[in-house]
Amino acid sequence: MSTTNSARPVRVVLADDSALMRKKLREIIESDPALQVVACARDGAAAVDAVREHDPDVVTLDINMPVMDGMTALQAIMHESPRPVLIISSLTQEGALATYECLELGAVDVLPKLGGTISADIERQSRDIIEKVKAAARARVRRPGARRPAPAPAPEVAVLPTERSAVKGARADRVVAIGVSTGGPKTLQEVVPQLPPDLPAAVVIVQHMPETFTASFARSLGRTSQMPVKEAEAGDVLLNGHVYVARGGKHLIFADRRPTGGVMARYVTQPADALHIPSVDVMMHSAVEAFGARVVGVLLTGMGCDGADGMVAIRRAGGETIAEDESTCVVYGMPAVAAARGGAAHVLPCHEVATKVVSLLRRNR
Numbered sequence: 001m002s003t004t005n006s007a008r009p010v011r012v013v014l015a016d017d018s019a020l021m022r023k024k025l026r027e028i029i030e031s032d033p034a035l036q037v038v039a040c041a042r043d044g045a046a047a048v049d050a051v052r053e054h055d056p057d058v059v060t061l062d063i064n065m066p067v068m069d070g071m072t073a074l075q076a077i078m079h080e081s082p083r084p085v086l087i088i089s090s091l092t093q094e095g096a097l098a099t100y101e102c103l104e105l106g107a108v109d110v111l112p113k114l115g116g117t118i119s120a121d122i123e124r125q126s127r128d129i130i131e132k133v134k135a136a137a138r139a140r141v142r143r144p145g146a147r148r149p150a151p152a153p154a155p156e157v158a159v160l161p162t163e164r165s166a167v168k169g170a171r172a173d174r175v176v177a178i179g180v181s182t183g184g185p186k187t188l189q190e191v192v193p194q195l196p197p198d199l200p201a202a203v204v205i206v207q208h209m210p211e212t213f214t215a216s217f218a219r220s221l222g223r224t225s226q227m228p229v230k231e232a233e234a235g236d237v238l239l240n241g242h243v244y245v246a247r248g249g250k251h252l253i254f255a256d257r258r259p260t261g262g263v264m265a266r267y268v269t270q271p272a273d274a275l276h277i278p279s280v281d282v283m284m285h286s287a288v289e290a291f292g293a294r295v296v297g298v299l300l301t302g303m304g305c306d307g308a309d310g311m312v313a314i315r316r317a318g319g320e321t322i323a324e325d326e327s328t329c330v331v332y333g334m335p336a337v338a339a340a341r342g343g344a345a346h347v348l349p350c351h352e353v354a355t356k357v358v359s360l361l362r363r364n365r
Helices: 019-030 044-054 070-080 093-105 122-138 161-167 184-194 211-224 280-291 308-316 334-340 350-363
Strands: 010-015 035-041 058-061 085-090 109-113 175-180 202-207 229-231 243-245 251-256 263-268 295-299 320-324 346-348
Touching: 010 019, 010 044, 010 122, 019 035, 019 122, 035 044, 035 122, 044 058, 044 070, 058 070, 058 122, 070 085, 070 093, 085 093, 085 122, 093 109, 093 184, 093 211, 109 122, 175 184, 175 280, 175 308, 184 202, 184 211, 184 350, 202 280, 211 229, 211 243, 251 280, 263 280, 280 295, 280 308, 295 308, 295 334, 295 350, 308 320, 308 334, 320 334, 320 350, 346 350
Parallel strands: 010 035, 010 058, 058 085, 085 109, 175 202, 175 295, 202 243, 229 243, 295 320, 320 346
Antiparallel strands: 251 263
């Protein structure tokens, strides 16, 4: 794979079976002088051939294409010559499931076509398309199956015998607030399964992802986790040893109803002008209001700065914060800004995050 260079534009191969979509996507991408479309493909097989011929920095793939679908093309590309792949596909439920599988197979990010498979209104997404292509170009991509160093065994949480039965499933008075974006699904698969089932805190995750994807994402994460994982519903009381994934399309916040009712999940639509919905910052600030110093904030891979201010707020409230180290980030954006603003008390590669979370919870009981 070629490497990007500031002296030349990011080279893109785009694939979509619609001639209209290929035309519009090319116009959008090439409206930015830092980007160049070197080839367009009408099906997955042609996309694989174009990658071989042009060695692009980024590939955009639709999923539903003739001859070879986008998922099969992605597998071929990642097997032959791994590089950043951005999925641009429709928002149907079937498409959501397939798109999430693409993330598991190595795609760095997804962008749903808001108007369906063939969207004449794709221009409304011009800014998102350009930003995601640029972010993809900065992403670190590993061949599927390539292994990072094995995580250290998580230390056991020190719980007194009289307390042990109350920890698992008890109403949470502590929370691990995790924010993540580009590259998040695969990174979370390296973090969440390492958390022990008797974790004396609830885990709440905001992953930048459209509404139709988050339920599938939660189910997939639950298949490898030692704790129950679900898409958070309004009114859920947060429980120790449970993982809650924020639904896309609204902000997840918390309503503190202790000492009798625990802390409940709520969804709100404001701020409506937030760059990301759900917002990591909104969730983390709300976690501080509900839990005070009893928050462990974790900010993982992703472009932009969402969550950086939330991490600062957690530290100021007396909580603990962990930012992913650049060495393992797919895109070193959000954690970098958090560290620069003083919001990262600990900076660690993703395979060490779970162990640190458990250690902090044990230390601060």
